[in-house]
Amino acid sequence: MLPLPVLERAGTEMCDANGTGQSVMEMSHRSKDFKPIIEKAEVLLRKIMVIPSNYKVLFLQGGASTQFAMVPLNLAGVEPGEKRKSASLVETGIWAKKALDEALKYADVEVRASSKDAAYNYIPAAPAPNRDDSYYYICLNNTIVGTQWDVLPETGSVPLVADISSCILSAPLDVSKFGILFAGAQKNLGPAGVTVVIIRDDLLGRAPSWTPAMLRYETHANEGSMYNTPPCYPIYIMGLVLEWVEREGGLPVIERRNREKAAFLYDYLDASALFRPVVQPLHRSIMNVPFITGNDLLDKEFLAAAEKAGLVNLAGHRLVGGIRASIYNAMPIEGVQKLVDFMKDFEARHVSR
Amino acid sequence: MLPLPVLERAGTEMCDANGTGQSVMEMSHRSKDFKPIIEKAEVLLRKIMVIPSNYKVLFLQGGASTQFAMVPLNLAGVEPGEKRKSASLVETGIWAKKALDEALKYADVEVRASSKDAAYNYIPAAPAPNRDDSYYYICLNNTIVGTQWDVLPETGSVPLVADISSCILSAPLDVSKFGILFAGAQKNLGPAGVTVVIIRDDLLGRAPSWTPAMLRYETHANEGSMYNTPPCYPIYIMGLVLEWVEREGGLPVIERRNREKAAFLYDYLDASALFRPVVQPLHRSIMNVPFITGNDLLDKEFLAAAEKAGLVNLAGHRLVGGIRASIYNAMPIEGVQKLVDFMKDFEARHVSR
Numbered sequence: 001m002l003p004l005p006v007l008e009r010a011g012t013e014m015c016d017a018n019g020t021g022q023s024v025m026e027m028s029h030r031s032k033d034f035k036p037i038i039e040k041a042e043v044l045l046r047k048i049m050v051i052p053s054n055y056k057v058l059f060l061q062g063g064a065s066t067q068f069a070m071v072p073l074n075l076a077g078v079e080p081g082e083k084r085k086s087a088s089l090v091e092t093g094i095w096a097k098k099a100l101d102e103a104l105k106y107a108d109v110e111v112r113a114s115s116k117d118a119a120y121n122y123i124p125a126a127p128a129p130n131r132d133d134s135y136y137y138i139c140l141n142n143t144i145v146g147t148q149w150d151v152l153p154e155t156g157s158v159p160l161v162a163d164i165s166s167c168i169l170s171a172p173l174d175v176s177k178f179g180i181l182f183a184g185a186q187k188n189l190g191p192a193g194v195t196v197v198i199i200r201d202d203l204l205g206r207a208p209s210w211t212p213a214m215l216r217y218e219t220h221a222n223e224g225s226m227y228n229t230p231p232c233y234p235i236y237i238m239g240l241v242l243e244w245v246e247r248e249g250g251l252p253v254i255e256r257r258n259r260e261k262a263a264f265l266y267d268y269l270d271a272s273a274l275f276r277p278v279v280q281p282l283h284r285s286i287m288n289v290p291f292i293t294g295n296d297l298l299d300k301e302f303l304a305a306a307e308k309a310g311l312v313n314l315a316g317h318r319l320v321g322g323i324r325a326s327i328y329n330a331m332p333i334e335g336v337q338k339l340v341d342f343m344k345d346f347e348a349r350h351v352s353r
Numbered sequence: 354m355l356p357l358p359v360l361e362r363a364g365t366e367m368c369d370a371n372g373t374g375q376s377v378m379e380m381s382h383r384s385k386d387f388k389p390i391i392e393k394a395e396v397l398l399r400k401i402m403v404i405p406s407n408y409k410v411l412f413l414q415g416g417a418s419t420q421f422a423m424v425p426l427n428l429a430g431v432e433p434g435e436k437r438k439s440a441s442l443v444e445t446g447i448w449a450k451k452a453l454d455e456a457l458k459y460a461d462v463e464v465r466a467s468s469k470d471a472a473y474n475y476i477p478a479a480p481a482p483n484r485d486d487s488y489y490y491i492c493l494n495n496t497i498v499g500t501q502w503d504v505l506p507e508t509g510s511v512p513l514v515a516d517i518s519s520c521i522l523s524a525p526l527d528v529s530k531f532g533i534l535f536a537g538a539q540k541n542l543g544p545a546g547v548t549v550v551i552i553r554d555d556l557l558g559r560a561p562s563w564t565p566a567m568l569r570y571e572t573h574a575n576e577g578s579m580y581n582t583p584p585c586y587p588i589y590i591m592g593l594v595l596e597w598v599e600r601e602g603g604l605p606v607i608e609r610r611n612r613e614k615a616a617f618l619y620d621y622l623d624a625s626a627l628f629r630p631v632v633q634p635l636h637r638s639i640m641n642v643p644f645i646t647g648n649d650l651l652d653k654e655f656l657a658a659a660e661k662a663g664l665v666n667l668a669g670h671r672l673v674g675g676i677r678a679s680i681y682n683a684m685p686i687e688g689v690q691k692l693v694d695f696m697k698d699f700e701a702r703h704v705s706r
Contacts, residue, residue, distance in 0.1 A: 007368045007376050014364030015357070023360050025544035025590065028666055061414035061546065062567055065581040069565035080433060105563050186582055191378035193414065193546045193584030210458050212422035214415055215565065228418040229539055231546030231584065237378065313381055 001330040002190070006240040017236075024236040029229050037236050038225065044242035048250055049168075051175050051198055058197040058217065059225040059235050063184040064095065064165045067195065068102035070215050071161050071180060076107035076134035077208040085134045088112045088127075090153070093120045093142035094319055095163060100137075107134065119320075120145040123283040126153035133158045135179060141167035141285050143187075144317040146278060146324065148285040152177055159203060166287050168196065169245060169329060171255035179203050187287070188329045190238035193231045245329070254329055261327045261336045262286040268340045274347040278322065290316055290324040299323055302346055309342055354683040355543070359593040370589075377589040382582050390589050391578065397595035401603055402521075404528050404551060411550040411570065412578040412588050416537040417448065417518045420548065421455035423568050424514050424533060429460035429487035430561040438487045441465045441480075443506070446473045446495035447672055448516060453490075460487065472673075473498040476636040479506035486511045488532060494520035494638050496540075497670040499631060499677065501638040505530055512556060519640050521549065522598060522682060524608035532556050540640070541682045543591035546584045598682070607682055614680045614689045615639040621693045627700040631675065643669055643677040652676055655699055662695055 017024045020033045027034040042057050051057060060066070076085040087107050089100050091114035103109045113124035120142065129136045136155040141148045143166040153160065159179025168183040175181065180199045186192040197217065204218040213219050219227050245254060266284060269277040269291050278290040293299055299322055306314050316322035327336055370377045373386045380387040395410050404410060413419070429438040440460050442453050444467035456462045466477035473495065482489045489508040494501045496519040506513065512532025521536040528534065533552045539545040550570065557571040566572050572580050598607060619637060622630040622644050631643040646652055652675055659667050669675035680689055 001379050002376060004368070007378070011364050011367030014367065015360045023355060025360070026354050029545065030671070031666065061416070061419075061584075063414070063581045066415075066565070066567045069567060073565075102566055105565070184582060191586045192382065192582045193587055212419070212426075212458070212565075212568065213455055214419045214422060215568075228416045229537060229545045231414075231587070233544045233586065233590075234546055234584070237586075313384065318383070 001328060002237070003241065003244045003330045006237065006244055009240055010237060025233050027232060029226060029232055034232060037232070037239055038230065041235055041239035041242060044239065044246060045196065048242060048245055049173065049175060049198075054201045055175060056197075056199050056201065056204070056217075056221045058199065058220045059230055059238075060195045060197055060220060061193065061231055063192075063195055064163055064182060065098070065102075066215070067163070067182040067197070068099040069105075070197075070217065071099070071135065071137065071182075072103035072106040072109070073211050073215055074207045074217050075159065075161070075179075075203060076103075076109075077206075077211060078106075079208050080210070084108050086110065086130055086132055087134045087137065088129045088158070089137040090114070090124060090126050091116060091120075092123055092139055092147060092149075093145045094317075095142065095144070095165075096137070096139040099139070099163065103137070109137070115147075119278075120147065121278055121283075122280045123147050123149050128153075129155050129158040135159045135161045137161045139163040140173075141165075141170070141287055143285075143288050143326075144290075144320055144324075146285045146288040146290040147283045148287070150282055159200070166328075167285070169251065169254065170258050170287055172251045185234060185238055187326075188241075190241045191234045193234035194238055196238075257333065258286045258327070258329065261331065261333050262289065264333065264336050265289050265325060265327070265340060268343065272343070272347055273351050275323075275343060287328055288324060288326050290320070290322055292322040296321065298350065302343075305346060306339075306342060311339055311342060314339075354681060355590070356594065356597045356683045359590065359597055362593055363590060378586050380585060382579060382585055387585055390585070390592055391583065394588055394592035394595060397592065397599060398549065401595060401598055402526065402528060402551075407554045408528060409550075409552050409554065409557070409570075409574045411552065411573045412583055412591075413548045413550055413573060414546065414584055416545075416548055417516055417535060418451070418455075419568070420516070420535040420550065421452040422458075423550075423570065424452070424488065424490065424535075425456035425459040425462070426564050426568055427560045427570050428512065428514070428532075428556060429456075429462075430559075430564060431459075432561050433563070437461050439463065439483055439485055440487045440490065441482045441511070442490040443467070443477065443479050444469060445476055445492055445500060445502075446498045447670075448495065448497070448518075449490070449492040452492070452516065456490070462490070468500075472631075473500065474631055474636075475633045476500050476502050481506075482508050482511040488512045488514045490514045492516040494518075494523070494640055496638075496641050496679075497643075497673055497677075499638045499641040499643040500636040501640070503635055512553070519681075520638070522604065522607065523611050523640055525604045538587060538591055540679075541594075543594045544587045546587035547591055549591075610686065611639045611680070611682065614684065614686050615642065617686065617689050618642050618678060618680070618693060621696065625696070625700055626704050628676075628696060640681055641677060641679050643673075643675055645675040649674065651703065655696075658699060659692075659695060664692055664695060667692075 087109045140162045161180040165183045169188045185194045207216045316324040440462045493515045514533045518536045522541040538547045669677040
């Protein structure tokens with residue numbers, strides 16, 4: 001979901017953006033017309049997320065799945081014949097596991113804690129890093145299972161790396177605690193096709209010589225994300241979303257709204273006689289709220305009835321099933337109220353019979 | 354430049370595509386709303402380019418620059434300790450050189466012919482491949498220098514790989530002559546942010562085990578370009594461009610128009626007393642037409658005057674300078690006529706003084 005004002009403006013500017021007589025999709029990425037668009041996106045992201053000046057902001061392609069390779073290649077990759085480096089990872093769900101599988105190609109990554117024993121429905125206590133770790137990896141918000149870290153691991157001088165694809169811009173975040181943050185745009189930032197990477201300066205330039213140029217962070221850092229043609233249109237839409245976030249009052253306001261929306265839904269779930277939340281209270285995501293009835297057939301009946309009522313995209317991820325409400329920034333409280341009203345009605349019809 | 358009907362339709366559908374009540378940018382990539390969009394794009398591309406059924410069509414991210422690594426990794430990459438494989442490449446410009454530099458990380462790529470001696474202003478004769486070559490690499494249309502292959506090299510059983518970023522859909526092409534074709538979309542196909550790869554089935558599954566999952570062709574082939582979230586909106590726009598190409602009469606009609614446009618411009622250049630084309634007649638691109646006055650200052654004066662007259666994006670690539678008219682599919686003959694009229698006027702003012 002994207003904010004309606006963003007879509008309306010994009011529609012208006014489709015054939016003539018900023019009075020240039022061109023669509024943003026037609027602009028050369030090195031033209032004087034596109035330059036202010038990408039620069040504005042970076043300036044706004046830096047301002048809204050309070051990104052310190054010793055961090056680079058990169059606009060890349062390939063999504064989080066490409067970062068799963070770039071992180072280990074750039075932070076722990078070695079030349080042929082050199083001893084492999086170590087890293088720590090906390091396994092909190094399917095995306096953390098995917099990042100692990102990819103990283104094992106390039107480094108000795110140790111799973112330091114895992115919640116796999118309980119279908120990832122909590123965030124395990126995070127041990128301190130091993131002394132020689134090249135990085136310490138977490139997935140801050142787990143989209144599929146609906147968990148979210150409440151307290152960050154203390155990693156000392158070991159760079160903390162976090163996948164924030166599904167929680168970027170959902171609340172203020174202390175960027176200085178991290179070595180690398182990355183996010184695919186398609187949850188809170190904009191359309192699919194652009195990936196934001198925020199990387200501390202001193203972590204650039206560490207990739208081994210055989211790393212593909214496009215997978216080296218410094219390739220993009222040295223060229224202001226213009227080493228090759230960037231995804232211009234997704235970057236433009238992201239800029240409009242960032243303007244919207246700023247107009248709405250920035251991350252403190254966005255967080256308050258997100259917490260209100262999530263509380264409204266969890267409060268109902270905790271009291272419901274039919275539905276129950278999947279995740280333990282301390283680690284509940286404010287972005288993704290999975291729940292079940294405990295009866296697969298009834299879950300499916302609910303999803304079908306909800307879709308009929310215009311409540312779409314409620315199926316749990318295809319790997320876990322169940323029901324999941326994703327309540328990203330652009331979802332208004334009214335959307336959550338409408339969902340809860342529908343659930344109450346569905347519950348009344350099914351619990352009494 | 355994109356066809357105006359494409360932009361107009363995209364603008365109309367921005368907030369409600371195909372009656373779904375959503376923008377394409379809001380659709381889940383696995384939803385029943387997006388599925389017909391990506392499927393239609395593939396069906397149309399297969400039909401328009403007459404792609405044989407033993408080729409996969411992939412919609413990826415990362416542009417040609419990512420393909421510069423994927424081609425050697427997938428066709429010539431080896432496990433640690435194995436003997437490096439060989440490949441052949443013809444160096445016809447800066448993009449071929451970039452592909453070479455990247456490929457040398459993974460394979461023993463030999464430059465079999467080069468036109469560097471004449472600033473790449475011709476296509477050199479292509480020798481037969483070496484017997485054990487993993488692939489034979491060319492750049493079919495050289496955007497920066499404005500050359501185009503007239504006759505393809507005969508490579509026998511060695512897979513011919515071509516970068517067709519700046520000539521895809523400009524004219525019919527016999528796909529069956531190639532092992533892999535790839536193109537960034539931002540010239541003739543659509544907006545920046547999606548890369549089309551056309552790969553023969555038997556070339557899948559050859560990448561070594563340490564290849565990043567996102568850089569393995571079969572990762573995407575096995576999942577119908579849905580291994581991770583694809584660049585949904587650029588794919589949607591590409592689909593609209595493909596509909597436009599089909600409505601206009603397909604590649605035979607598009608080629609005729611492109612040849613008319615190019616001939617109109619080259620005929621003037623060959624006769625001009627002020628401007629001269631850079632490329633030898635046999636290898637002139639019908640997409641990119643570079644020319645010069647022979648006087649750098651006069652080139653710059655021309656570019657400034659042209660921009661004042663509303664003729665934009667005429668500067669030669671920043672690496673070579675001069676003047677360059679890119680006359681991609683969406684540029685109408687009237688645009689070329691307007692340019693030639695302006696050049697004639699400029700010539701009259703400067704040759705007579």
